[in-house]
Amino acid sequence: MTAPDTHRTIDAVWRIESPRVIAGLARIVRDVGLAEDLAHDALVAALEQWPQSGVPRNPGAWLMTAAKHRAIDLFRRNKLLERKHEELGYAIDMERQTAVADFEAALDDDVGDDLLRLVFTACHPVLSTEARVALTLRLLGGLTTDEIARAFLVSEPTIAQRIVRAKRTLAKERVPFEIPRGAELVARLSSVLEVIYLVFNEGYSATAGDDWMRPALCEDALRLGRILAELAPPEPEVHGLVALMEIQASRARARVGPSGQAIVLNDQNRALWDQLLIRRGLAALERAETLGGARGWYTLQAAIAACHARARTAEDTDWPGIARLYDELAAQAPSPVVELNRAVAVAMAFGPAAGLALVDGLTSEPALREYHLLPSVRGDLLKKLGRLEEARVEFERAAALTRNTRERELLLDRARGCAVG
Amino acid sequence: MRFMVMVKATKDSEKGVMPEEKLLTEMGKYNDELVKAGVLLAAEGLQASSKGARVRFSGEKRTVIDGPFAETKELIAGFWLIQVKSKEEAIEWVKRCPNPSPGESEIEIRQVFEAEDFGPEFTPEARAAEERMRAQLASKK
Numbered sequence: 001m002t003a004p005d006t007h008r009t010i011d012a013v014w015r016i017e018s019p020r021v022i023a024g025l026a027r028i029v030r031d032v033g034l035a036e037d038l039a040h041d042a043l044v045a046a047l048e049q050w051p052q053s054g055v056p057r058n059p060g061a062w063l064m065t066a067a068k069h070r071a072i073d074l075f076r077r078n079k080l081l082e083r084k085h086e087e088l089g090y091a092i093d094m095e096r097q098t099a100v101a102d103f104e105a106a107l108d109d110d111v112g113d114d115l116l117r118l119v120f121t122a123c124h125p126v127l128s129t130e131a132r133v134a135l136t137l138r139l140l141g142g143l144t145t146d147e148i149a150r151a152f153l154v155s156e157p158t159i160a161q162r163i164v165r166a167k168r169t170l171a172k173e174r175v176p177f178e179i180p181r182g183a184e185l186v187a188r189l190s191s192v193l194e195v196i197y198l199v200f201n202e203g204y205s206a207t208a209g210d211d212w213m214r215p216a217l218c219e220d221a222l223r224l225g226r227i228l229a230e231l232a233p234p235e236p237e238v239h240g241l242v243a244l245m246e247i248q249a250s251r252a253r254a255r256v257g258p259s260g261q262a263i264v265l266n267d268q269n270r271a272l273w274d275q276l277l278i279r280r281g282l283a284a285l286e287r288a289e290t291l292g293g294a295r296g297w298y299t300l301q302a303a304i305a306a307c308h309a310r311a312r313t314a315e316d317t318d319w320p321g322i323a324r325l326y327d328e329l330a331a332q333a334p335s336p337v338v339e340l341n342r343a344v345a346v347a348m349a350f351g352p353a354a355g356l357a358l359v360d361g362l363t364s365e366p367a368l369r370e371y372h373l374l375p376s377v378r379g380d381l382l383k384k385l386g387r388l389e390e391a392r393v394e395f396e397r398a399a400a401l402t403r404n405t406r407e408r409e410l411l412l413d414r415a416r417g418c419a420v421g
Numbered sequence: 422m423r424f425m426v427m428v429k430a431t432k433d434s435e436k437g438v439m440p441e442e443k444l445l446t447e448m449g450k451y452n453d454e455l456v457k458a459g460v461l462l463a464a465e466g467l468q469a470s471s472k473g474a475r476v477r478f479s480g481e482k483r484t485v486i487d488g489p490f491a492e493t494k495e496l497i498a499g500f501w502l503i504q505v506k507s508k509e510e511a512i513e514w515v516k517r518c519p520n521p522s523p524g525e526s527e528i529e530i531r532q533v534f535e536a537e538d539f540g541p542e543f544t545p546e547a548r549a550a551e552e553r554m555r556a557q558l559a560s561k562k
Contacts, residue, residue, distance in 0.1 A: 012509035016458065059513075112457075215535070219422075219504060226459030276463060276502070 006051045014043055015142035017060035022139055023114035025067055026177050029075075032121050033167030036139060038074070042066035115140070116231045117177050123192040126173045131166035132195045134159055140227065141220050151217050152202065189232070193241050193298060196224045200245050204252075205404070218249050229284070239288035240299030246281030247305040250274040262410045266314040278309045300329045319349035336365045337373075344377055352384040372401035376411060383418060392418035423462065423504050423533035424511040430470070430496035431522045435489060437469045440521075447519040455503065460514065466499040494527075508532065 018039055025035035042063045056062040122135040137143045137151075145163065149156040180188045203217025225242040232238050254268035285306050288299045295303065304325045311317040326342035339362055347355020359378050368374045379394030395415035399408045433440075440448070455461035467473075471489035490496060498521070505511050511530050520526060 008507065008509040009513065012505075012507055012513045015506055015510055016513055216506075219506075223459035223504070227457065230457045230459075280462070 003051045006055065007047065009055055010043070010046055010050060011144075013046075013055070013059040013063070017063055018043070018142045019115060019118065019140050020060065020111050021064050021067055023118040024064060024111060025071060026118060026121070027114050028068075029071055030177055031171055032118065032139070032175075032177065033171055036167065038067045038070050039063065041070045112231055113179065115227070116179050119192055119228060119231065120179060120188055121170060121175055121177055123188070123195045124170065124175050125188070125191055126169055126175060127166050129195070129198065131162055131169070132191070133199060134162045135166045136195050136224065137199065137220060138163055140224060143220065151214060151220075189235060189237065192228065193237060196221050196228065197241060197245070197298070199224070200248070204248055205407075215252060218245070218252065221245060222249060229287075234291065236288040236291040236293060237296040237298050239284045239291070240296055240302050243281045243284035243288060243302035244298050244305055246277045246284060247302060247309050250277035250281065250309065260406060261413075262406050264410075265308060266317075270312065270314075273309070281309065282306055294332070295328065297329065297333050300325055300332070304329075317348070319345055323349045336362055336367045337371070339365075340368065340371075340374060340377060347381055347384075352381045356381040356385065370401060372398045372407070372411070374398075375401070379414065379418075383414075388418045422506070422535060423502060424508070425531045425533055426501040426503060426511065426515055427497045427529045427531070428499045428521045429527045429529065430493050430498040431524075431526060432493060433522060434498040435469050435471070435493050435496070437471070441523075444519060444521070448521070451518055454517070455501070455514065460503045460505055461501060462504055463502040464500065467497060470496050502533070 021039045021042070022032070022035050025038050026032045029035055029038070045066050046059075046063060050056075118139055119136070122139050123132045127135065133152075134148055137148050138145070143151075145160045146156050149159040152159070179185075200218055200221030203214045203219075203221060222242075222245050225238070225245055229238050229242050250273050251265070251268060253274065254270065254272035255263050255265075257263050281302065285299070285302045288302065289295070304322050307318050307322050307325070323342065323345040326338065326345050330338050330342055340359065343355045343358035343362070346358055356378070359374070359381060362368055362374060363378070365374075375394040376398035379391045379398060382388075382391035382394060392415050395411050395418065399411035399415065402408050402411065439445075452461065452464060455464075469489065473488040473490075475486045475488075475490070477484045477486060503511060503514060505514065508530070511532075515528050515530055518528060521528070
């Protein structure tokens with residue numbers, strides 16, 4: 001194996017093993033930032049040694065052992081807090097008494113809980129949303145700073161800074177490395193789900209840049225969601241989120257035209273929908289609904305996406321069913337955006353005039369003033385009602401509001417369509 | 422990116438001999454690991470080729486040939502569909518798989534075509550746009 005080959009292998013090993021190594025270390029040293037630094041030191045050691053020695057048979061155990069040695073060295077040097085010392089003393093004893101394989105087995109026992117602790121720490125509310133996203137992708141997605149920077153179209157030093165600051169904040173605020181319980185769990189879980197869905201959405205409908213989609217980010221989010229579904233199986237909303245992402249991702253191939261333009265749901269060629277992802281999404285939705293209780297935001301959104309996924313043609317869509325789901329969603333989590341979507345469903349189920357009446361009630365909504373989909377939807381309904389001049393104005397307003405180049409083209413195209421008609 | 426990971430047939434798999442319990446347990450554990458890591462999309466085991474058939478095409482003519490087929494090593498006995506970041510990652514996952522047969526065996530890794538392999542992302546314009554972006558990022562450093 002050549003050196004560049006080995007480096008690519010090390011990258012892959014890192015992606016697979018680093019979350020477990022960091023999570024296991026964080027449990028011992030009680031500091032996620034320090035755990036990540038130690039794991040990173042082990043990675044540097046691997047980069048130095050593996051090109052000569054070859055990749056070890058159990059690379060995960062190798063990284064863990066190397067990181068653990070560094071932890072022990074560091075603590076001996078720094079003589080840190082007595083409590084931590086005791087814990088490390090325990091770790092050292094254990095190392096003396098048992099082979100590395102046994103240690104690995106012991107670690108494996110609650111590696112799931114460690115990973116879950118890591119998820120909750122990376123998505124802790126003391127951090128800004130941006131910091132949570134960067135830290136989650138770094139610690140749990142195994143992405144490098146450079147990969148995160150490219151995915152979000154910002155410079156690498158910006159992301160590196162964001163991660164350093166986040167780790168510092170976690171240490172300063174003494175965020176415990178634990179799984180929240182009871183009522184706190186609900187709020188903290190919703191922060192985790194929000195981070196994952198934000199990553200997905202940034203990939204699915206890029207808010208900035210020239211491309212309509214960035215598939216790699218969608219895949220990262222899906223991977224995180226699928227991991228979380230196995231870490232926290234009793235949480236229905238986790239499966240709801242996975243279902244929503246799987247079903248949305250199933251349309252990836254159909255929602256971009258040959259010249260990169262966006263294609264809206266009803267105009268998509270459904271033969272291009274990925275049936276494997278749809279099946280996975282429907283299964284995840286079933287898992288969420290089987291767990292019972294009132295359906296949460298993600299589960300309801302997934303149920304709506306599933307209505308579309310089940311329809312063989314756009315005409316087959318169960319619009320009254322979707323309108324009912326939006327009613328449920330509006331009752332549970334009222335928001336102007338949900339109202340707008342409900343209006344679209346009502347228009348499809350009961351005619352454009354019924355939908356427009358609801359949309360007109362939203363035009364003075366401050367939260368939607370800069371939201372391009374409001375004029376876009378209004379334009380669509382006006383066009384269907386034959387009010388072309390008004391429709392054209394709305395499409396142009398929507399085009400001026402969107403930050404995505406591809407979407408702007410689509411909207412301007414529709415505006416021109418009204419002018420001709 | 423997605424990879425199809427294919428287990429080749431063996432004399433035993435072609436005879437319809439079921440794997441030993443130990444292997445089944447290890448395989449179950451391995452599959453579990455793939456699920457927990459969020460990389461497994463689908464996995465299936467295939468029955469012996471004696472239960473399958475081939476359709477041979479020659480111009481407009483179609484001939485049906487019933488199994489079994491002789492060239493065991495060229496046959497597939499099962500597959501996984503995984504979603505990972507690189508071919509190296511796919512290889513690393515496959516190296517962690519228990520040996521699917523008691524003796525020698527082989528697992529083949531093939532990349533699945535993605536939308537962007539054909540789509541707009543691969544046009545010269547898109548490539549140029551990405552290079553511009555990289556240049557911009559580099560200048561910000």
